[in-house]
Amino acid sequence: MDRDILIHLPAVLAVARCQSFAAASKELKMSPSAVSHAVRAVEERLGLPLFARTTRSVSLTETGRSFVAATATATSDIADAIESARADQNRVAGLLRLNVPMPALSMGIDRIVRETVRRHADLRVEVFCDNSLSDIVADGFDIGVRIGTMVAEDMVAIRMTPPIRSLLVAAPSYLEKYGTPTCVADLQSHNCITYRKRKDGPIYDWTLMEDGGAVDLRVRGTFIVNEASYARQLVLDGVGIIYAYDRLVEDELADGSLVEVLPETRVEKPGLYLYYPQRASRTPKVRAFIDIAREIMAPELRRYDQEAAE
Known part of the structure; x- marks a missing residue:
């Protein structure tokens, strides 16, 4: 060596x-x-x-x-072993590093982070917002958050939310000025606010339901963004139409500041998942975060499972 x-x-x-x-x-x-x-x-x-x-x-x-x-995994294992050896079995301390896509913060992750820090005064939490599919081990993170279960085989995935729906929304002022689309093809003549997840990646296609099947639609507009809250602000200002997760716009839909467009095109996607290496669950800080996440999100998951079973 x-x-x-x-x-x-x-x-x-x-x-x-x-x-x-x-x-x-x-x-x-x-x-x-x-x-x-x-x-x-x-x-x-x-x-x-x-x-x-x-x-x-x-x-x-x-x-x-x-x-x-190759070396990041081994180094992380050594760091975890040292931390576990030094820490009391129930003492939660040190730095917990989270890799989180920006939209997930308002879907429940922020609540979990705040409660974890409130309960464990010796713990520091780093939240790194990243919309790409990061290798959390190579990048030195303890826990990742992802929409869906597309994680490496050696990772443990834990469901945090019920399925989420992707839908089209616009401000009433925009629709009053430019008209309301009546079919998927009409979107090509509207100002669609699009996303680019990575600086060197393609513009994100909109996956919509049409005639009983899913279609990937490439749309155009005057804005390309990589941050969901900015897209939400643009649509609230009447700039155009966005493709958004229902949990990100539920308050605006409820108060009427946004309305859903072409509701028949909604697409259901797996919910939010935490994922982490199996070995990471041995550390007190990771166990604590997972336990609090399950506690906070359990009522919503139970309601969904009960309704789905009826």
Whole structure:
């Protein structure tokens, strides 16, 4: 085992996670030159570059991605073992890192985070909002949140909410000015506010029900966004039509500031899920968060299951 690599491995993982030597140095409380030296030492021992550097950005090479993915899991296991050994069995402390898509915060995750911190004064919680499908182990997170169960086989997934529906909504002022679509084809002549999940990703197609089946519709409009609350504000201002999860606009639909368009096109999707590596459940902080999440979300899940069974 190469001790030089092991000693400097935290610096490599921090730079990979932060995509910045400066940010990594702040996280590790080291000087930027010390972080740079540590990364260079590992690269020299391996005989391969782990990072592609420019004056403006730092990114992993293909070798770097493979190396970080393999070593991050082992490093996380070691950190968990140390934390478990140091902590009392029931003492919840340390830093809990969550990877959460932005829309999930208002679907119940914010309530769970607040209650967890309220009950455990020695715990700090980091909420990193990320709409991409992140590798939570490689990126150093304890728990991820995702809509649906599309997670790696070695992950444990826990249902947090009933299924959610994707639907079309607009402000009455917009519909009064531009008319109400009467069929899916009409959407092509409307201002549709679209989403791009990743900066280098495609614009998100709208999946709608039509003639008994699901269709993926590519729409156009004057705005492309990656954040649901901004899209909601645009639609409230009468800019256009959005494709949104029902839980994100339920208050506006209830008070009439938004109305549903083409309700027959609604699509039901799996609800919100927490997911985490099996080994992570051994740590008190992860167990505490999961237990509180189940406690808070249980009444809604019970009501849904009872109604579905009737």
